[in-house]
Amino acid sequence: xxxxxxxxxxxxxxxxxxxxLSCEQNLNHDAMYWYRQDPGQGLRLIYYSQxxxxxxxxxxxxxxxxxxxxxxxxxxxxxxAQKNPTAFYLCASSLGSVPTNQPQHFGDGTRLSIL
Amino acid sequence: QQQVKQSPxxxxxxxxxxxxxxxxxxxxxxDYFPWYQQFPGKGPALLIAIRPDVxxxxxxxxxxxxxxxAKQFSLHIMDSQPGDSATYFCAASRxxxxxxPLVFGKGTRLSVIA
Numbered sequence: 001x002x003x004x005x006x007x008x009x010x011x012x013x014x015x016x017x018x019x020x021l022s023c024e025q026n027l028n029h030d031a032m033y034w035y036r037q038d039p040g041q042g043l044r045l046i047y048y049s050q051x052x053x054x055x056x057x058x059x060x061x062x063x064x065x066x067x068x069x070x071x072x073x074x075x076x077x078x079x080x081a082q083k084n085p086t087a088f089y090l091c092a093s094s095l096g097s098v099p100t101n102q103p104q105h106f107g108d109g110t111r112l113s114i115l
Numbered sequence: 116q117q118q119v120k121q122s123p124x125x126x127x128x129x130x131x132x133x134x135x136x137x138x139x140x141x142x143x144x145x146d147y148f149p150w151y152q153q154f155p156g157k158g159p160a161l162l163i164a165i166r167p168d169v170x171x172x173x174x175x176x177x178x179x180x181x182x183x184x185a186k187q188f189s190l191h192i193m194d195s196q197p198g199d200s201a202t203y204f205c206a207a208s209r210x211x212x213x214x215x216p217l218v219f220g221k222g223t224r225l226s227v228i229a
Contacts, residue, residue, distance in 0.1 A: 004158075006158075033216055035219075040124070040221060040222070041221060042121075042204060042219045042220055042221035042222050043159070043204065043217075043219040044219075045216050045217075045218075048216050058216065090158050090159070092158075103149060103161045103164065104149075104161070104217060105161070106151075106158030106159050106160065107158050108156070108157050108158045109156070109157070109158050
C-alpha cells in the first residue's frame with residue numbers, strides 16, 4: 001500500500017533536547033511538507049521541499065530544521081530553540097509542482113510532548 | 116495576517132440535516148481550493164476541491180460552492196450523518212506562478228447528533 005508513514009506516533013522531549021520526527025513516503029511524490037497543528041489553530045506550515053536537496057522555510061520555521069537527502073524521506077528536527085514544541089506534527093506529500101496543484105496526502109502525525 | 120478565514124469554529128447538526136462551513140480568502144492569486152476532513156488522531160484527508168473556473172462542484176453528499184467576486188467558498192454536507200463528525204479544514208493555494216503550499220483555515224469541528 002502506498003502512503004506516508006510518520007514515526008513515532010508519540011514522542012516526549014526533555015528540556016534542552018533535540019528530537020527528530022521521521023516521515024517516509026512511497027508515493028513517488030516530489031514535494032513534501034511539515035505542518036504543526038495546535039488546537040483551534042489549524043495547520044501551520046513549518047518547512048517544505050519541492051525537490052531533493054532543496055527546502056524552504058514556511059511560516060513558523062524558527063526552532064526547527066529539516067533535510068531532504070532522499071526523495072522518499074523528509075525528517076524534521078525540533079531543536080531546543082523551539083520553546084513551545086508541544087503539538088501534533090503532520091507530514092504531507094504531493095505529486096509535483098507546475099503546472100497544476102496536486103492534492104496533498106497526509107500521514108497520521110506525531111504527537112510531541114514536553115517531559 | 117490570516118489569509119483564509121473559516122467559520123464557524125464548531126457546528127452541531129441533526130442527523131439528516133445540512134452542514135454548512137464557510138471560508139473567505141484575501142489573495143486573489145489563489146486558484147485552488149480544497150477541503151480536508153480530519154478524524155481525531157489521524158491526518159487530514161482530501162474531501163473535495165474546486166478551481167475558480169466553476170461555481171459549484173458536487174461529489175456525493177458533499178458540495179463546494181464558490182463565489183469568486185466575494186472571494187468566498189463553502190462546503191455543504193447534505194443528509195449529514197454521525198460518521199461525518201470530524202474537523203473540516205478549507206485551504207487555498209496558487210499554481211499559476213509555481214506550486215505553492217496550501218494555506219489552511221483554522222478548522223470547523225462538526226458534530227452530527229442523532
